[in-house]
Amino acid sequence: EKLKTSLAKTRDNITGKMNEVLGLALTIDEDLFEELEEVLISSDIGYETSMKIIEKLRMKIRLEKISEVSLVKGALKEVIAEFMAEGGHDFRVERPTVILVMGVNGVGKTTSIGKLAYKYKAEGKKVILAAADTFRAAAIDQLEIWAKRADVDIVRHQEGSDPAAVVFDALEALRGRKADVLLCDTAGRLHNKKNLMNELEKIRRIIDREYPEATIYSLLVLDGTSGQNAVIQAQEFQKVAQLDGIILTKLDGTAKGGVVLSIKEMLKIPVVYIGVGEGIDDLEDFDAKAFAEALI
Numbered sequence: 561e562k563l564k565t566s567l568a569k570t571r572d573n574i575t576g577k578m579n580e581v582l583g584l585a586l587t588i589d590e591d592l593f594e595e596l597e598e599v600l601i602s603s604d605i606g607y608e609t610s611m612k613i614i615e616k617l618r619m620k621i622r623l624e625k626i627s628e629v630s631l632v633k634g635a636l637k638e639v640i641a642e643f644m645a646e647g648g649h650d651f652r653v654e655r656p657t658v659i660l661v662m663g664v665n666g667v668g669k670t671t672s673i674g675k676l677a678y679k680y681k682a683e684g685k686k687v688i689l690a691a692a693d694t695f696r697a698a699a700i701d702q703l704e705i706w707a708k709r710a711d712v713d714i715v716r717h718q719e720g721s722d723p724a725a726v727v728f729d730a731l732e733a734l735r736g737r738k739a740d741v742l743l744c745d746t747a748g749r750l751h752n753k754k755n756l757m758n759e760l761e762k763i764r765r766i767i768d769r770e771y772p773e774a775t776i777y778s779l780l781v782l783d784g785t786s787g788q789n790a791v792i793q794a795q796e797f798q799k800v801a802q803l804d805g806i807i808l809t810k811l812d813g814t815a816k817g818g819v820v821l822s823i824k825e826m827l828k829i830p831v832v833y834i835g836v837g838e839g840i841d842d843l844e845d846f847d848a849k850a851f852a853e854a855l856i
């Protein structure tokens with residue numbers, strides 16, 4: 561399926577190196593564990609996360625008295641699947657829900673909002689978009705194009721206007737049109753953290769005041785092709801914003817999909833959706849187990 565195809569490069573990257581290491585190993589010893597750890601680190605899984613996974617592998621091999629090198633790959637696959645399955649998320653989109661979407665320029669924020677609008681609409685929900693990233697006119701126009709593609713309404717003001725005012729109007733529309741979901745395109749800048757924090761807090765206050773029944777989620781969009789840098793970027797956002805989930809884009813065509821494991825371990829924020837292409841239906845619910853299966 562799509563997930564398997566999308567992760568092909570990541571899988572080839574990890575399994576290629578892994579097979580090389582396992583092919584040369586004669587016994588399961590400390591050298592082998594260290595080499596496998598290197599494989600994980602070089603696959604964008606990150607240093608700390610790789611150490612943790614290899615530690616779990618060591619334990620499993622000891623407990624299950626595994627002594628043949630040929631069984632190590634299967635054991636590692638199980639360890640990764642278990643690691644991924646811990647946690648999970650309770651992200652539910654029921655009326656009324658407001659989703660604040662953030663992320664720096666170029667990560668695929670606008671595209672992801674368009675895909676989400678399309679997805680929720682296909683589920684029978686009434687969706688409205690709010691163009692609350694008012695910093696660039698082009699961003700507003702781009703969002704409008706996606707609104708047309710997904711065939712949903714959009715609330716927009718002029719470039720440079722107050723994002724909170726856009727959200728205020730969009731909340732009126734949400735209530736007035738009895739819509740289910742409001743998707744807000746919010747700030748894409750990180751260089752002015754204080755401003756960003758104030759802006760996001762102001763938006764939340766307005767939602768709390770104007771539509772207290774609404775569930776608010778904030779999702780951060782990260783570019784899967786940036787590997788470990790995505791983790792660093794998310795940590796910066798965590799300093800200024802409350803984050804409920806991650807949308808990880810561009811997993812198709814990158815060998816750095818291992819970053820998913822790192823995100824889980826380092827950020828403690830669930831990956832909720834993954835982007836697997838440029839098309840409007842190239843967004844998938846993140847399924848940890850299926851992901852682990854497709855990874856190795």
Ligand code: GDP
Pocket residue numbers: 663664665666667668669670671672702809810811812813834835836837838842
């Ligand atoms: P924004 O600046 O964050 O709003 O980014 P855009 O939504 O404009 O996307 C930037 C580029 O990434 C565009 O060329 C998109 O087509 C592309 N893109 C977004 N998501 C995906 C994805 O999941 N896979 C691929 N291959 N490309 C994507």
